[in-house]
Amino acid sequence: MNTISKEILREMYKRMNEARAFEEKVSYFFARGMVHGTTHLSIGQEASAIAACMALNDDDLMTSTHRGHSQVIGKGIDLNKMVAELLGKYTGYCKGKGGSMHIADVEVGNLGANGVVGGGHGIAVGAALTQKMKNTGKIVLCFFGDGAANEGSFHEALNLASVWKLPVIFYCENNQYGMSVPIDKTMNIENVADRASAYGIPGYIIDGNNAIEVYTKMKEIAKYVRGGNGPVLVESKTYRWLGHSKSDAQVYRTKEEVETWKKKCPIQQLRKYIIENNVMDARELDEIENNARKAIEDAVIFANNSPNPPIESVTEDVYA
Amino acid sequence: MREMTYKEAINLAMREEMRRDPDVFLMGEDVGIYGGAFGVSVGLIEEFGEERVRDTPISEAIITGAAAGAAVTGMRPIVEIMFMDFTTLAMDALVNQAAKMRYMFGGKAKVPMTLRCAGGSGTGAAAQHSQSLEAWFCHIPGLKVVVPGTPKDAKGLLKAAIRDDNPVVFVEQKTLYKEKGMVPEEDDFIIPLGVGEIKKEGKDVTVVSYGRMLPRVLKVAEELEREGISVEVVDPRTLVPLDKEIIINSVIKTGRAVLVNEACKTGGYLGEIASVIVESEAFDYLDAPIVRLAGLDVPIPYNPELEKAVVPSEEQIRAGILKVLNR
Ligand SMILES: Cc1ncc(C[n+]2csc(CCOP(=O)(O)OP(=O)(O)O)c2C)c(N)n1
């Protein structure tokens, strides 16, 4: 039986579709060489990122990753500023200085996507320390990948957060690969979550392609963490449909494997759930989808009409 | 000689050394079937297998630490750190371990390891994937530092680095990977570490530059040549050990020096090169203050126009040369 409100489901479906439309647009831009640099798309991982963010309070904090578009859209973001940043415009979140890999909105608790694998672990622990010391009641959602779980910072972060009982959810989006290398070649355990016991904290495994499961479990987990019980490690099993970054021939995996996962499309699964539980009908959902696509088109227009950063801004915000 | 790209030259150097010496092996993130993030190790796993071309977990600290450990016990590892920016995660292994062992243990240990990494901006990869951190390594006694600026130098210097019995940081330049040049194919073609090269002879002014800035400097030098200004371009190729003589002699000849690199100016290696000049007999020959052209002291921004504005442009190099000539 469905226990999630229509408003939440509507918003979740909307954000997942916005993320998909955003990334399809980014992919299109890159394929035509219209954007500089590189990008890491999370198509196929929308539920994992978005439902997790939505299970937390709006004023909770998060750290995001290089594969962070869905994560920041999940947190709630101004799409105009996001597209503008991708296009390097002055109206973007980082005034054109960050790009795809560094979308941040510190004012709303989005402490930034990170170009360094594992770079968010320390930031999340510190942010959680602030919440504890200032007794804010807020918690921190720390996104990272399966690959990042092999950086030293992961181990040091879990240990410290555990002994200091810090309010942080270490949220591993296990998409089975770190770039070209499958997880079974980089760790000798079945699940990243198995590592939780080494730090004396709870570990959970969730189906990252099932938005309902992600949302429901994360609600409980957030409550536990907010209750002052210390950190947890959550492993969300999912899969990225596209290459690691813009240039990836994907020789390390089979088309069949990708196809199998595409059948578990998180957006389609949520759609089916919403219809089967009579929350909304197909027409309503189609409208949300169309609006999501339109929102991205509008954001592209906004970005295209935005100024480039003035050259003098290259030394803006430099203090040392 | 065969024409090949900078990246093919590096690939060939690794291939030849791995064929020659079974102790040489490569480890790093995605160096296997993916062929390295920049495609530098393409084909190596097919030739040498997974035992000698090792895909690692994303763990820069242990990869580099393990290289030091393997090196001190008889292997000759090559480590690839995908972006120079991530050497930050390997600093203890490199700075406190690898660099120190030989001296600290009374000369009894040797650490023949090569750490390859890709440095520099110009690819739109922003602040955490674009840095030029070579000065850090130069500051550490016990590390050799190489920054090749041409395919030929890349091949000859990497082979020297691999054969060297000490840790070498080999800084590849992302934006040069696809640059072509003639490269000797002989197996014994080696460029010794610590030997610079005059990339273009001239008599009016010396420009010392290396790495990514080198093609830019050479282009400006050719243009100025046509305008009657004779520019000598000196490429130290290795920053440590530094071929001081080639720099000093050139400045004695021309009496003027312009130094160009991409890295941030403050605390950068150009300051060291300038000091080498003024501490030497070349000081007496200087007809004008030394001009340093370096990157701005800012993180590398994403927007392409801002990104370009951060490093010396051809126009700025030209202006710098004219300035030192009082023109
Ligand atoms: C410290 C560091 N090492 C290497 C890289 C290059 N790199 C970027 S993403 C990536 C794979 C990350 O894998 P994972 O953590 O599983 O995240 P995913 O890309 O699968 O989302 C690598 C190796 C990096 N950005 N930072």
Ligand SMILES: [Mg+2]
């Ligand atoms: Mg992964």
